[in-house]
Amino acid sequence: MNESTPVTDPSPGTTKTALDIHDILKILPHRYPLLLIDRVLELTRKERIVAIKNVTYNEPFFVGHFPGLPIMPGVLIVEAIAQAGGALLLTEVEDRDNKLMVFTGIERAKFRRPVSPGDQLRLEVEVKGWRSAPGMTAAKMQGYAYVGDKRVAEAIVSCQLIDNERGRGGNDEARGTSGS
Secondary structure: OOOOOOEEOOOOOOEEOOEOHHHHHHHOOOOOOOOOOOEEEEEEOOOEEEEEEEOOOOOHHHHOOOOOOOOOOHHHHHHHHHHHHHHHHHOOOOOHHHEEEEEEEEEEEEEOOOOOOOOEEEEEEEEEEEEEEOOEEEEEEEEEEEEOOEEEEEEEEEEEEEEHHHHOOOOHHHHOOOOO
């Protein structure tokens, strides 16, 4: 399938091929200052997503990276790639409010050009592998970041879907309620 297919909107009975910030906030748990995608332009279920991050001078990381020469940290570009991939994967999860998508790996990260205030980062992420079994979903994705037609970064990111409680130390031992 080469064209985008509609994705289920977070509200029942409707579908969308693009997502605005309100839709993204319903899918991803991230919030300012670490929500790093502003819009989804294209989404092909379980295959590919294209998202946008508008880079502004008001980003908190520009205060120290670097004074007088603001450059978006490469690790945050990789995080933006992962968030776009997470949005793609979480659209497939019905009980996503009870789940958390976490990084399990970063491979072959390359940073080719600086990203500065005023740039619009276009994130293109393609699923390379997807495993789903009862109680476990994992994926490996290839992501590219562009400013205009210039590739500025790329990375392969791996992630896994976990229960919210597991990610927040919600097991009995952590709460001090083990059976002993």
